[in-house]
Amino acid sequence: MQQNRVMAIDAVVNYEFADPELERRGWAETFIREKIGAEEGRIKGLTEDAFLEKMDRAGVEHCFLIATKAGSKMHKIHRHIPYEKVAAMCAKYPGRFSGLAGVDPTEGMDGLAELERGVREYGFVGAHLYPHWFEMAPDHARYYPIYAKCCELGVPIQMQVGHCLRYSDERPLKSVGRPITLDTIACDFPTLKLVGIHIGWPWTEEMIAVAYKHPNVFIGTDAYAPKHWDEKFVHYMNTFGQDKVLFGTDYPVVDLERARIEFDALGLRDAPARKVLRDNAIRLYGLKLPLSTAAAA
Numbered sequence: 537m538q539q540n541r542v543m544a545i546d547a548v549v550n551y552e553f554a555d556p557e558l559e560r561r562g563w564a565e566t567f568i569r570e571k572i573g574a575e576e577g578r579i580k581g582l583t584e585d586a587f588l589e590k591m592d593r594a595g596v597e598h599c600f601l602i603a604t605k606a607g608s609k610m611h612k613i614h615r616h617i618p619y620e621k622v623a624a625m626c627a628k629y630p631g632r633f634s635g636l637a638g639v640d641p642t643e644g645m646d647g648l649a650e651l652e653r654g655v656r657e658y659g660f661v662g663a664h665l666y667p668h669w670f671e672m673a674p675d676h677a678r679y680y681p682i683y684a685k686c687c688e689l690g691v692p693i694q695m696q697v698g699h700c701l702r703y704s705d706e707r708p709l710k711s712v713g714r715p716i717t718l719d720t721i722a723c724d725f726p727t728l729k730l731v732g733i734h735i736g737w738p739w740t741e742e743m744i745a746v747a748y749k750h751p752n753v754f755i756g757t758d759a760y761a762p763k764h765w766d767e768k769f770v771h772y773m774n775t776f777g778q779d780k781v782l783f784g785t786d787y788p789v790v791d792l793e794r795a796r797i798e799f800d801a802l803g804l805r806d807a808p809a810r811k812v813l814r815d816n817a818i819r820l821y822g823l824k825l826p827l828s829t830a831a832a833a
Contacts, residue, residue, distance in 0.1 A: 543597035544796060544813040545827075548694065548733050548758035548784030551601050551617045551625070554581040558617065578788035584625070588632060594792035597814075598632055598827045600661065600784075601625060603654065605638030607669040613707035614669070616640075619650065623658035631827050635660035636694070641670055641678040648685050655689045661821045662686075662731075663693040668700035673712040675720040683725050692729035692820055694756055698737045715743035722750040729820060731782060734759040740769050747780045754820060757812070758784030762798035770802055778808035782817050 551558075582590065591599065603622040607614030622635040637654035640647050654660040663686050667674045674695055686693045697718065699711040715736040722730060733756030736743025747753045755777070757765070773781045785795045804812070817823065 541595050542810050542813050544595055544783050545817040545823075546591075546596050546599045546785050546787065546792060546795075547731070547782040547817050547821075548756055549599040549601055549787045550604060550789075551622055552578070552581050552788050553587065553625075554583050555621070558621065578791065581788075584629075588629070590792055591632065594796040596792050596796065598634065598823075599787075600636050600817075600821075601633050602636045602664045603638045603660070604664070604666075605640040605669075606666050607707075608640060608642040610642070611707065613704045619654050619658060619660075622660075623654075626659065634821070634823070636662050636664040638664050638666075639682050639693075641672065641676075641682060648681060651682065651685055652689060655691055660691070661823065662691045665693060665695040667695055667697075667713050668709045668711060671710050671712060673714070673717045675717040680724075683721060683728050687725060687728050692731055692754075694731035694733050696734050696759075697732040697743060698734045698739060715739050715746050718746050718753055719749065722746070722753050726750075726752060728752060730754065731756050731820070733784060734786065735765065735769060740766050744769065744772050744777065747777065753780075754816070755781045756784045757781060757799075758786035759789050761790050761794060762802055765802075770804070773812055774804045774808050778811050779816060781812045782820065783813045 601622045602617070603619045604615055604617045606616070609616060617638065619637065626633045626635045635654065635658060637651050637660045639651055643650070651663060663682065665674070665679070665682070672678055674697065683693065695713070697713040697715045700709050700713070702708050715732055718730055718732055721728065729752050731754045732743050732746070735755060735757055737760055743755055747755050783799065785792055799813070818825070
């Protein structure tokens with residue numbers, strides 16, 4: 537590991553380990569192989585040790601693991617990761633992982649109770665939402681009880697904005713996540729910390745505009761490799777948006793090592809780079825230092 541290298545926090549990582557209890561469904565594996573073009577390790581899932589080694593090689597100290605809720609269980613095409621799985625990983629490696637509570641607006645009060653349990657009992661640091669899997673835009677009223685609960689718990693919520701890909705031909709999903717919809721949420725919930733992940737692509741400038749307007753709106757860099765980021769977004773990170781952007785990969789969509797190599801090649805100034813890679817996530821999610829011994833390795 538390079539000395540004096542800023543150790544990153546990956547704010548968006550899917551729980552995709554080699555776990556026989558959570559074998560991927562065929563449509564998910566096909567999506568990762570054919571649409572993402574991932575190698576076998578990302579398709580089948582790495583062991584815990586192999587993933588930790590990958591983190592070390594990439595200079596990633598800490599990852600936010602998502603207890604995913606992608607779609608209602610009423611649909612054949614969905615993916616839910618039990619909170620208990622993520623909580624166990626965070627408990628086993630407390631310096632390397634923090635949990636994010638996936639939310640499902642169709643679960644009603646039960647879903648709100650589970651979100652609260654995730655934060656209060658499991659120590660999850662935030663919530664996570666996939667609007668396109670529920671085919672309702674982020675500013676739909678059915679999400680508002682979730683946003684209110686996040687305010688009550690004092691945790692951020694990150695959500696996919698931008699378009700969505702075609703995960704399964706059996707259930708093509710509508711792209712409902714225009715970044716401008718976060719404008720309404722930020723107005724209605726001025727104390728809610730919102731993170732628009734996937735950089736809002738292909739409406740990245742729109743995402744920048746919303747983050748610039750609202751002090752409680754932030755941007756996650758995940759799902760698109762850094763070499764493909766628009767130069768206006770890179771300029772934003774390096775200048776007036778340096779306090780509003782969080783590094784992420786959406787692993788296994790983007791590999792940690794590739795993301796870090798390409799990020800370092802962007803040529804950001806030292807202070808903005810450190811904020812994006814690390815400091816903004818620590819501040820926004822209230823992480824306690826030191827996270828782990830990795831930073832001193």
